[in-house]
Amino acid sequence: MKKYIVMFIAALCLASVAYAADSQIWGEMRIQNILGYGQEESWKLGPLFTMLQHKYFAWIFLGVLLGVPLVFFLHYKIVGPKVFPHSHNKHYAFNLFHRTVHQIAAVSFLVLLPTGFIIVFGDFFGGGTLVRMAKNLHGLFTIPFAIVVIPMALMWLKEALFNLEDVKWFMILGGYLSKEKQIINATQFNAGQKMWYWVAILGGITMILSGAFMFFLDFKMEMLHNITGLSQIDLLRVAAILHNVMGFAVVALFITHVYMSMFAIKGAVHSIITGYVEEEEVKILHNAWYKKLKDQGKF
Amino acid sequence: MSRMKFFCDDNRCIECFACSVACAEAHELPTGISRRKVITLFDGIEGKEVSTSIACMHCTDAPCEQVCPVDCFYIREDGIVLHDKEKCIGCGYCLYACPFGAPQFPRDGAFGAKGAMDKCTMCAGGPLETNSEKERHLYGQNRIAEGRVPMCAAVCSTNALLVGDAESVSTIYRKRVAGRGKGA
Numbered sequence: 001m002k003k004y005i006v007m008f009i010a011a012l013c014l015a016s017v018a019y020a021a022d023s024q025i026w027g028e029m030r031i032q033n034i035l036g037y038g039q040e041e042s043w044k045l046g047p048l049f050t051m052l053q054h055k056y057f058a059w060i061f062l063g064v065l066l067g068v069p070l071v072f073f074l075h076y077k078i079v080g081p082k083v084f085p086h087s088h089n090k091h092y093a094f095n096l097f098h099r100t101v102h103q104i105a106a107v108s109f110l111v112l113l114p115t116g117f118i119i120v121f122g123d124f125f126g127g128g129t130l131v132r133m134a135k136n137l138h139g140l141f142t143i144p145f146a147i148v149v150i151p152m153a154l155m156w157l158k159e160a161l162f163n164l165e166d167v168k169w170f171m172i173l174g175g176y177l178s179k180e181k182q183i184i185n186a187t188q189f190n191a192g193q194k195m196w197y198w199v200a201i202l203g204g205i206t207m208i209l210s211g212a213f214m215f216f217l218d219f220k221m222e223m224l225h226n227i228t229g230l231s232q233i234d235l236l237r238v239a240a241i242l243h244n245v246m247g248f249a250v251v252a253l254f255i256t257h258v259y260m261s262m263f264a265i266k267g268a269v270h271s272i273i274t275g276y277v278e279e280e281e282v283k284i285l286h287n288a289w290y291k292k293l294k295d296q297g298k299f
Numbered sequence: 300m301s302r303m304k305f306f307c308d309d310n311r312c313i314e315c316f317a318c319s320v321a322c323a324e325a326h327e328l329p330t331g332i333s334r335r336k337v338i339t340l341f342d343g344i345e346g347k348e349v350s351t352s353i354a355c356m357h358c359t360d361a362p363c364e365q366v367c368p369v370d371c372f373y374i375r376e377d378g379i380v381l382h383d384k385e386k387c388i389g390c391g392y393c394l395y396a397c398p399f400g401a402p403q404f405p406r407d408g409a410f411g412a413k414g415a416m417d418k419c420t421m422c423a424g425g426p427l428e429t430n431s432e433k434e435r436h437l438y439g440q441n442r443i444a445e446g447r448v449p450m451c452a453a454v455c456s457t458n459a460l461l462v463g464d465a466e467s468v469s470t471i472y473r474k475r476v477a478g479r480g481k482g483a
């Protein structure tokens with residue numbers, strides 16, 4: 001924990017140094033910034049960002065926001081949920097640490113997503129105080145997520161590594177397309193959960209970093225400039241593009257994650273609240289894990 | 300319809316910073332914000348050194364206007380690109396889109412959050428009632444409404460900084476180039 005506190009303080013110090021130093025955008029570097037816009041040898045990131053932001057980003061977000069739930073709505077109507085008796089044997093799979101870390105991440109996401117959407121559709125909400133507040137909350141709730149993302153990555157890393165079984169899982173999409181309860185040979189996490197793990201962790205870190213760039217604006221990153229050859233403003237354009245594109249994936253998979261735990265597998269959400277997983281659910285959806293637990297006499 | 304444009308004649312600009320200072324003073328800009336800046340290229344290299352003054356260029360098809368998520372820009376009939384500070388959320392997108400680094404942000408929020416964007420208004424104020432106390436406070440002087448040229452051009456001692464309807468600006472410049480026989 002101490003490590004994270006030190007990291008956090010270091011980040012704050014760096015930020016204040018950036019303020020005190022000469023501006024990267026309006027100071028010495030402004031000529032490079034101006035030249036970088038659409039010059040021959042540049043990456044033309046200015047026009048690219050303008051085009052994407054002007055024509056595509058909001059529509060893609062709208063598509064994800066409406067499309068993904070629509071697909072799941074149809075899934076729920078046609079295939080229906082998987083219901084497991086929750087009165088049976090249970091195994092204590094998630095300890096207090098797991099649950100706390102997960103809950104902090106969950107709460108941050110529940111603020112980050114809606115506020116993000118309010119910013120994307122800022123003109124719909126009329127701008128001003130409401131949208132400004134959403135923007136500030138969006139930044140503020142990045143902090144709890146940033147604090148838990150590394151412990152969360154580490155605590156589930158082993159379970160989230162892909163294996164051969166996952167290929168089979170993808171072929172039948174985890175059996176979620178059929179009403180029957182097929183036995184799926186997954187370990188503690190199935191391929192879908194693993195996919196979400198990687199998007200949440202790597203995508204989450206990308207979101208934090210690109211968001212921090214955009215928030216601090218005038219940060220000093222000699223190393224990044226040297227490696228990429230990009231000017232400050234171009235780094236900001238990259239950050240804005242990444243933040244949006246990564247946002248599509250995070251939003252789509254977050255909705256999936258919520259749907260799976262709350263609706264598709266009835267009551268699965270309780271496992272991360274109480275820590276207990278239910279025997280039949282594990283046996284059918286995570287058979288490899290089930291066998292292991294059984295061998296250890298945990299059921 | 301005429302379109303208002305700025306043009307800085309780099310043959311005349313003597314890098315005196317008067318435009319920049321006059322602008323900041325006239326509009327009572329907070330420290331750290333300068334709507335107009337003078338830049339020098341090839342500093343100290345004889346024959347190549349050139350200075351020019353840059354602010355918001357009031358672009359046709361302004362990129363800043365295209366990316367703003369709260370749609371707070373509006374482009375006047377005469378082409379002056381203005382924005383609404385009360386709608387702005389300080390996201391910085393206009394800055395990423397702008398080819399000239401014109402949009403700037405005072406750091407007035409908690410934890411260094413960006414305040415509303417600030418940029419050159421061509422001395423034409425904002426969306427509020429013309430010459431009202433509030434317009435003046437948020438956007439600075441509205442000299443255009445009074446029929447005066449923007450402050451920067453008014454104080455330019457060499458008349459390097461031209462402003463006005465694009466047609467007449469280019470007529471003046473063409474005459475100058477013809478007169479000195481070079482430097483287009």
Ligand code: SF4
Pocket residue numbers: 354355356357358361362363364380396397398399400401402418
């Ligand atoms: S702020 Fe930048 S993009 Fe917008 S009109 Fe001015 S110069 Fe053009």
Ligand code: SF4
Pocket residue numbers: 366367368369370371372382386387388389390391392393394402415416
């Ligand atoms: S900083 Fe303000 S003016 Fe600029 S894009 Fe964001 S909301 Fe619009």
